[in-house]
Amino acid sequence: MDPDDFARSHDSASIGPANRDPSALAALGWGPFFARQTGLETLDDTPAARVVAVHRSGLRILGAGFVEIIPPRADATVGDWLLLDRVQPRASRVLSRKSLIKRRAPGTGRQVQLIAANIDQIFVVTSCNQDFNLARLERYVALALEAEIEPVIVLTKADLVTDLLSWIEEARRVSEGIPVVGLDARGDEPLEALSSWCKPGRTVAFLGSSGVGKSTLTNALAGTDAIATQAIREDDARGRHTTTRRELHLIPGGCLVLDTPGMRELQLADAASGIADIFEDIQARSAQCRFGNCRHEGEPGCAVREAVEHGELDAARLLRWRKLMAEDAFNSASLAERRTKDRAFGKMVRRVMKESKSRRDS
Numbered sequence: 523m524d525p526d527d528f529a530r531s532h533d534s535a536s537i538g539p540a541n542r543d544p545s546a547l548a549a550l551g552w553g554p555f556f557a558r559q560t561g562l563e564t565l566d567d568t569p570a571a572r573v574v575a576v577h578r579s580g581l582r583i584l585g586a587g588f589v590e591i592i593p594p595r596a597d598a599t600v601g602d603w604l605l606l607d608r609v610q611p612r613a614s615r616v617l618s619r620k621s622l623i624k625r626r627a628p629g630t631g632r633q634v635q636l637i638a639a640n641i642d643q644i645f646v647v648t649s650c651n652q653d654f655n656l657a658r659l660e661r662y663v664a665l666a667l668e669a670e671i672e673p674v675i676v677l678t679k680a681d682l683v684t685d686l687l688s689w690i691e692e693a694r695r696v697s698e699g700i701p702v703v704g705l706d707a708r709g710d711e712p713l714e715a716l717s718s719w720c721k722p723g724r725t726v727a728f729l730g731s732s733g734v735g736k737s738t739l740t741n742a743l744a745g746t747d748a749i750a751t752q753a754i755r756e757d758d759a760r761g762r763h764t765t766t767r768r769e770l771h772l773i774p775g776g777c778l779v780l781d782t783p784g785m786r787e788l789q790l791a792d793a794a795s796g797i798a799d800i801f802e803d804i805q806a807r808s809a810q811c812r813f814g815n816c817r818h819e820g821e822p823g824c825a826v827r828e829a830v831e832h833g834e835l836d837a838a839r840l841l842r843w844r845k846l847m848a849e850d851a852f853n854s855a856s857l858a859e860r861r862t863k864d865r866a867f868g869k870m871v872r873r874v875m876k877e878s879k880s881r882r883d884s
Contacts, residue, residue, distance in 0.1 A: 546585075546586035547570060550584060551572065551642075552603070552723075569585050569605070570585060570586075570604075570605060571584060571588070572584055572602070572770070573599065573600050573603075573639075574770040575767060575770065576599060576769075577591070577767065578594070579594070580592055581598060583604065592606070592611035592612070597616060598616050599622075599636035599637065600769065600770060601638045601639040601640045601641060601725060602616055605617070619639045620640050621639065621641050621669045622669055623636075623637040623641060623644075623666075623727070624636050624791070625637060626857075634792075634857060638768060638780055640725060641671055641725050641726070641727045642671070642672075642724045642725050642726065643719045643726040643727070644662075644673045645716070645726060645727065645729070646662040646666065646673055646674070646675050648734050649677065649733075649734045650686065653733065653734055654677075654689070654692070658788070659675060659696050660696055660842060661788050661846070662730065662788070664800050665788070666729075667795070667800065668793040668795055674700070674701045674702075674719060675693045675696065677690065677703065677704040678705065678706070678707040678735035678738075679735070680706055690702050695839075696800065697799070697801075707739050707742060708738060710742070712742040712743060713743055713745075720743060720777040722775065722777065724778070725777065725779075726779055728779070728781060729782055732783070736781055736782065740779045743776070744771060744774070744779070767783065768780060768782045789849065790846060790849060790850045791857055792850070792857065793854075797843070797847060797850060803835065804826060804835065807829050807835065808826055811824050811825045811826065818844070
């Protein structure tokens with residue numbers, strides 16, 4: 523459902539106490555977690571609204587009976603809930619989040635890029651073709667687990683292979699307990715296969731490379747062809763960027779779906795617990811090593827290397843774990859250093875301003 527259509531269907535909620543219309547807000551994902559952060563009188567003065575799209579020119583927000591564009595801000599992302607200050611939109615209060623998906627921003631800097639907030643379910647999407655990559659799946663799943671969001675791996679283009687079970691078994695190597703679903707992204711199959719996770723009021727997100735079928739899946743859930751899609755390249759099964767921005771889509775009578783552009787670069791930062799959850803088999807073995815700081819590279823009494831030598835752990839999996847841990851440690855340390863420098867600079871600015879004020883007063 524288009525946000526403008528949603529706003530028109532709830533236009534009676536545009537003034538007064540109706541701004542807290544429970545059915546309209548619940549359809550957008552509002553619940554007790556957010557309600558506890560405000561009060562009825564607050565909602566009358568500053569109505570609740572959800573960020574449904576992020577544009578360079580501003581944030582598109584949707585509430586009960588209204589849809590608006592407010593100025594952009596670095597501390598808000600798609601999926602966020604805010605209390606709209608109509609007089610000073612930039613002063614609108616962003617509510618605390620249930621979950622936050624983030625990564626290290628692409629490029630040489632060490633800033634954190636906010637991907638989406640308040641997501642209830644993540645579908646990590648890949649295809650039964652050359653796009654399938656176990657290491658990339660592990661990154662996406664770690665991203666979800668770090669945000670404490672339940673991930674499901676979705677294999678598209680299942681109709682084009684004769685050995686779907688082998689693809690599913692390969693995907694299950696990411697981590698035990700992560701559900702894996704194989705399907706044709708077109709038609710009614712996605713709605714049937716994913717319905718148990720796509721309940722009314724829940725917000726789900728499709729994450730994955732370009733061309734794996736994220737927009738096609740969103741169209742299938744919505745029962746429309748409103749979102750543009752493109753075919754993959756024949757030579758390498760790689761997709762083209764069809765989706766250009768992160769945007770929430772309202773599924774009539776159901777959930778909210780976040781469609782995202784494919785991420786060519788997914789650098790993890792502050793994701794140590796998510797990585798540990800995926801590689802819990804290695805974590806368990808590490809606890810048995812002779813030395814607590816064992817790097818599993820040749821130290822005596824290393825239970826992890828012993829498990830690899832006995833075929834109880836996959837050597838390639840150990841290498842992927844080591845790479846992710848090193849990457850996360852590097853990016854997280856760099857971010858921590860930047861935060862420390864930023865705090866020091868802020869203190870210096872405040873000290874200079876205070877000294878300047880003292881001189882003027884004297």
